[in-house]
Amino acid sequence: MHPRLWRVWTGIVLALMLLATMPACGIRQLARGEIQPPKVSFQGLKIYPPTARGWPLGARLLLENPNPQAVNLLGYDYQLWIEGKSVAQGTSQQAVNLPPLGQTVAEVPIMVQLPAVMELLPQFLPMLQKQQQQRQFHYQIAGSFRLGSVMGGIIPIPFKFQGDASPQQGMDFLQPYLR
Numbered sequence: 001m002h003p004r005l006w007r008v009w010t011g012i013v014l015a016l017m018l019l020a021t022m023p024a025c026g027i028r029q030l031a032r033g034e035i036q037p038p039k040v041s042f043q044g045l046k047i048y049p050p051t052a053r054g055w056p057l058g059a060r061l062l063l064e065n066p067n068p069q070a071v072n073l074l075g076y077d078y079q080l081w082i083e084g085k086s087v088a089q090g091t092s093q094q095a096v097n098l099p100p101l102g103q104t105v106a107e108v109p110i111m112v113q114l115p116a117v118m119e120l121l122p123q124f125l126p127m128l129q130k131q132q133q134q135r136q137f138h139y140q141i142a143g144s145f146r147l148g149s150v151m152g153g154i155i156p157i158p159f160k161f162q163g164d165a166s167p168q169q170g171m172d173f174l175q176p177y178l179r
Helices: 003-032 114-127 169-176
Strands: 041-048 055-064 071-082 085-092 096-099 103-112 137-147 154-167
Touching: 041 137, 041 154, 055 071, 055 096, 071 103, 071 114, 085 114, 096 103, 103 114
Parallel strands: none
Antiparallel strands: 041 055, 055 103, 071 085, 071 096, 071 137, 137 154
């Protein structure tokens, strides 16, 4: 093999070995417990006025960093289900920076498409009748943030929150937007 070609190949192999070991450092730190994944807790759901595109919501999530160093999250994905039916899903590349041993509130924007709302409407109308007002509807929000310091953001930090609400609570909450 020509000496110049040999040096190029040697440089490429060394560069690949270096790149392969760099992300592994973050995985080893995570596996050894040196880096703790951020804690995610649900703070609430904000409802915005409907638009021509759908009904925008904002899931407010509290992110807590238990580490003595800053942690960067490279975006997130999410899915929203109401009564077991997926009504919204999305992904974002928006970075979230968590200060050392600190916390921040992130609002995950969710756009519920109008056809999904219209499909659920027949289920909710009977619940508004007096004899069925005690019935609750179930919702669930799930997704994950991508931990930036480990393998370029492919390690997910999952979250999942669920609850129940009465149709009357939902109508009281939506009343300002239905006028």
